[in-house]
Amino acid sequence: MSDTQTYFEIRNLHAETEGIPILKGVDLSIKQGETHALMGPNGSGKSTLANVIMGHPAYEVTDGEIIFMGQNVLELDPEERAQAGLFLAFQYPVAIPGVSVAKFLKSAHDACHPELKSKSSEFLKELRENIKYLEVDDSFINRYLNDGFSGGEKKRMEILQMLTLKPKFAVMDETDSGLDIDALKVVSKGVNKLAGPNFGLLVITHYERILRYIHPDHLHILIEGKIVHSGGPELVKKLEESGYDWVREQFGQEVLVG
Amino acid sequence: MSEAILEAQAADTLPGFDELLFEAIQSEAQPEVLKRKRAEAFSDYIQIATPTNRDEEWRRTDPALFPITEVKRLATLPQLDALPARPADEDFDVVIAVQADGFAIMRNNDTPEKLGITIGSLAEAAEQQPELVEQYLQGKALPAKSGKFEAFNDAFWNVGFFVHIPDNVEWEKGLLIRYNITQPDSLLVPRLVVVAGRNSRAVMAEHLESADDIRFIAVPERELYVDESANFKLVSLQEWGAQSYQITNDWGLVQRDANLNWITLNFGTTRSKMKFGSDVAGPGSAADMDGIFFASGDQHMDQRTLQIHSSPDTYSRLLYKGAVKDVGRSVYQGLIIARPGAIRVDAYQTNNNLVLDNGARADSIPGLLIDADDLKCSHGSTIGNLDPEQLFYLRSRGLDEETARRALILGFFEEVIDRIPQAFIREIVHRNIEAKMES
DSSP: OOTTSOSEEEEEEEEEETTEEEEEEEEEEEOTTOEEEEEOOTTSSHHHHHHHHHTOTTOEEEEEEEEETTEEGGGSOHHHHHHHTEEEEOSSOOOEEEEEHHHHHHHHHHHHOGGGOOOHHHHHHHHHHHHHHTTOOGGGGGSEETTTOOHHHHHHHHHHHHHHHOOSEEEEESTTTTOOHHHHHHHHHHHHHHOSTTOEEEEEESBSGGGGTSOOSEEEEEETTEEEEEEOHHHHHHHHHHOSHHHHHHHOGGGOBO | OOHHHHHHHHSOOBTTBSHHHHHHHHTSOOOHHHHHHHHHHHHHHHHSOOOOTTSGGGSSSOGGGSOGGGSEEOOOOOEESOOOOOGGGGGSSEEEEEETTEEEEEESSSHHHHHTOEEEEHHHHHHHOHHHHHHTSSOTTSSSSOOHHHHHHHHHOSEEEEEEEOTTOEEEEEEEEEEEEOOTTEEEOEEEEEEEOTTOEEEEEEEEEEOTTSOEEEOOEEEEEEOTTOEEEEEEEEEOOTTEEEEEEEEEEEOTTOEEEEEEEEOOOSEEEEEEEEEEOSTTOEEEEEEEEEEOTTOEEEEEEEEEEOSSSOEEEEEEEEEEOTTOEEEEEEEEEEOTTOOSOEEEEEEEEEEOSTTOEEEEEEEEEEOOSSOEEEEEEEEEOOOHHHHHHHHTTTOOHHHHHHHHHHHHHHHHHTTOOOHHHHHHHHHHHHHHHHO
């Protein structure tokens, strides 16, 4: 895929839930290999955008489109989006009692990569390596998915799933919220392992600190369902040098917590 | 009206299960104590009114649904030398196999003999140890007077087993009792009495099967006596065939510091009415009651549980998980009873139900009857379809909707399946759940 061709693009996206419009014309274009950060105050539609990208049934898209590698994502079921290489790290992952982590990850992996259907032993070997890399306890894989997990464990579990499924494009929905600095470093380490020329990433955040570990190429500010400001590498460089106060001054304290 | 007719009206018998049949049973050769006990039970049976759907207990499951009068009681089952073995038999020291034409007690080794464990038909045990057996035929595990079908079982049982585990015995591999009935229009009335002696430890399993293409009725009764500091576990896997019916009455009596764990797994029958009660009767005793039921097609499953606390410092936990699908129907009625003086009781009852189709229905009716204070008694029940957030989560990871639904349904039951000690039963449970999801 050439650099100029669109990798992931959202055009004029409108979405609502229970009849209430949330997204009111979002435009966003992400090239392969890029990391974008999306910031905005509570209620601006950040999580809605993440869920709409993945196809959550509670949201209805009323206008616009999402194109990923030439495919109209909105026509796909959530599982088809995952199989196409999209991934969402949930803000609040649900607990699924009775479904073990190892079994779930194996079936998810095989569903997303039928061409790589691995033997259980090989799969477990790689899983154990990833678990070690994310500094997670080995007993994790025999536990029920997110069941009884602490907040930090759930977030690591999301990153572990991301490493296992090797998506082409991932959305991280406030994965950094509620993490202490050590956990944040581990999460960033996991993300940076996947980062590269064949990966695209949209980091939704409320906090400045994660941007010190996951360096975005572009920044977007979402307010009331619309992207009100976008900036490229020059802006990022400026912000890194002089801090994010400018964002807060222009768009409000709520947009980005220091 | 002649006197004879008046008398006949006074005796409340189910047609065909009357004096005539009873006399025929009593004329069979059997130990004196059993004959006497049958006679006492028969006199209770004819005095207890046949329940109708006007009785609270039968309001949601009409007794008329059970065609007892259209089937024939299998003649008291004779003991056979052996019946064909099955692979899972090897997991147990002893296996009792029951068919319509007889039962066989098959010993894989002499461990039970060495440990002094009695395993036999009620007749054989009553012949050899009449005093011991009689002690446990008093209905002491029952919290109150017999009901109609308990008296029915005690009078008309046609296959009965007595298991006695002596004090201080640890019985690791235990006993499997498996039933497989293929005789059309037959009635099986199994009676089981198990005694776990003081400080003993044992595990038992039951596997109940009948052919899918025959009409068949089972009216089982089980009495479990768990003596001081004993630890007893029973797993009952019920896979009666598609045209079968069952009415069960099961009771466990748990003495001081003892533990009873009973797991009931109900997949079969077209109509079933099940009652299970435990009484943590001695201080410090505990009962864990776990259950799975899954009603698909037009199955109707009605379960009633009682957690009775007769003593202070007692503990009970109940977890029943059920699913209904197609036009299946389930009823769960649970009652926690704390008797006067039963202080510092800790009791909890949980019944979770998955309703998988619009035509299916689950009723959950929890209840507390508290005659004591200073206790923790509570219940929780849920009824609902699969959680859409869980479904979306799994689908967002690439699992198609059907696979995700299956994973969630199996996962829902896993909490109970995890507690089943026998691997072969866990496998059969998985198979049953999968088959029901498929159908």
